[in-house]
Amino acid sequence: MSTYRMEDGTILKTENAKRTWEEALDWDGRNHISRATGQQWHHETLHCSRRGRYWIEHDSNWQGEQSRAEWIDNRRAASWLLHNDHELPEDLKALAAEVEE
Numbered sequence: 001m002s003t004y005r006m007e008d009g010t011i012l013k014t015e016n017a018k019r020t021w022e023e024a025l026d027w028d029g030r031n032h033i034s035r036a037t038g039q040q041w042h043h044e045t046l047h048c049s050r051r052g053r054y055w056i057e058h059d060s061n062w063q064g065e066q067s068r069a070e071w072i073d074n075r076r077a078a079s080w081l082l083h084n085d086h087e088l089p090e091d092l093k094a095l096a097a098e099v100e101e
Helices: 074-083 090-099
Strands: 003-005 011-013 019-022 025-027 032-034 042-048 054-060 068-072
Touching: 032 042, 042 074, 054 074, 068 074, 074 090
Parallel strands: none
Antiparallel strands: 003 011, 019 042, 025 032, 042 054, 054 068
16 A cells, blocks of 8 residues: 655545556566556556546656656546556546547
8 A cells, every 4th residue: 555645735545546457567578568668667557536536656666766656637547548458437438539549
C-alpha cells in the first residue's frame, strides 16, 4: 500500500482506489518488459479513485528512485488500458473510437 501527495494537495492511497489495473508484461527472451513503459526497470499501474479520477502510479526497480503518481485524463486512461490488454470500464467506452484505429 502506497500513499502519494499530488500537486493539487490531494492525498492518494492505493488501497482506496475503486479499481486498479496492472501493466502488461512482454518477454523479450531475457527479461519481462513493461508494455506501458517499454522498459524492464520502470513500471506503471493504473488506478481509478473513489471520485472516478484516473491516475498512474510509476514504480522503479532502480535503488534510490522513488515511486510517484500523476493524474491523467480519461483519454489517456482509455489508451493505457487498451495498450495493456484491458477492457474499458463503462465510463471510458465512448473513448474507444478516439484512441483505437
